[in-house]
Amino acid sequence: MMYKRCLIILTLATMMFSCKKDQMQSDIPTTSDTSAVDALESEMAATRSDEENETDFESDARTPRVCVDRLTDSDPIILDERDDVNERAVLRKGTKWANGKTLKVFFMNGSSYLRNKVITYARRWANHANLHFVVTNNKAESDIRVGFKINRDRGSWSYLGKDADRYRKGKQTMNFGWFNRKTEESELRRTIIHEFGHAIGLAHEHLSPVSTINWDKPKVYDYYMGPPNNWTRKQVDDNVLNRYKPRDVRNTKYDPLSIMHYPVDPALTTDGQAVGENTTLSDKDKNFIKRIYPN
Template sequence: MNSFKPCQIPQPKNDADSYIAAINERPLNALNSQSNRPKRNIGAHTKYWATGRTLKIAMYDASDEVIEEVKAAASEWLPYVNLKFDFVTGDTGDIRIHINPPNGVNSSEIGTDALIDDIGGTDAERRAPSMFLNWKSGSQRFRYVVLHEFGHALGAMHAHQHPDSEIPWNVQNTYKHCAKKYGWNKADVDTNILPLPRSHQHAYEPYDGDSVMHYEIPREWTFGNWGQSESWAISNGDIIMMRKAYPKD
């Protein structure tokens, strides 16, 4: 086994605040992308940032070396989104990155969920990390981890959770394997790995096995010896998705 450790998406404290944060940032997050009618299910809103804006990315007290490495990888998204990044030290930002957290997890809030604590949160909560990255000097994989977590921070979900993936999931084995290997419970697996329920209010891009938002899928999780390695680069499908989410004016 390699050093593969799946990323974990934190769940918003509550869907109502997630919805308010999303529409405060960008009113179109509330709309059905196909019919432009308001969505009835607030859990199905998108969480994209307002187009054209500069996202302030706080790195707390990370070293210049780490900041430069994160910046280089994250900026690979910039040609495909109508956004700018401003990397700063300190604890005040739209996205707040904690390097090398004690729990060793790589994770990121989805898009505007990073702003949930602007609604009724305390000062400390507003300054709490929205992204965790495990940095190791010279790690080739770190660039991929940054690309993947920034995909979430820009509002992308996991590609392997696409309802049309047709991955032959061995659900019971996936639960067992993840409990043993990562200490994950059923909810962790449902949230991060297995297909998400189809929302009829959401316009889906086609399933993209090459997406940087796709996990490595070990054969223990599937039937028929199906597996998928990690893809360490932004795919054409990722580019199409981001261009649609953040069109140029």
């Protein structure tokens, strides 16, 4: 009788320990639980909800709608000299993906509406280049990580091409800072295609070594260093005035119609030259990217 009682007590104790252990293990977030991991990231912790991000119309209206370069210290490796590029655009050396690559896009936040817009317009490049864009829910395997106002960042930017490989630990590689549910279709198209141009290796066209823009530098500094941009002098130099050196890029003829070109106000040039707000791929964009990523 005593033996049976001891056996029952031992069995119950074992079951209770086992249940407690299972409960403790279930409370530990695993690396496969991407939502739990994301919640611990500082940039996400400081990011507002999709609902707040997409209804802050007043603040979005005040945001300067200018893409800001994301500069890195990557070595300027030139494209293979066998790459015979005869069309127009600017490609930063060393940023080209492997031809035919499928680029996996991970969304860090954002409504399904904005996510669908992004992947739809990103694929405009794939219509003319031997590249493919697919959405993945696995951040660890992604090539491009897109966020909307992450950490309340209202700028729009993207790392250039394979520079994104430096951020394999789940860091954001692209941001859209002024999108909301009322953003005009032409603005969505313009900005998304532009940023994904960066993501496949293209730099800003107005910084081409053969750009013909005659900037009125004092006026350029006054404009961009004042509100709403409030840039530093260095930011103006890096984003507007300092053209790439020929040894740093592979380029051909200058294309003012390129989707990768900043708008140019004639008041900021010495000869009244102007460039409008390009909202879609130019013919030269299409021809150039075909040469860079041929079928």
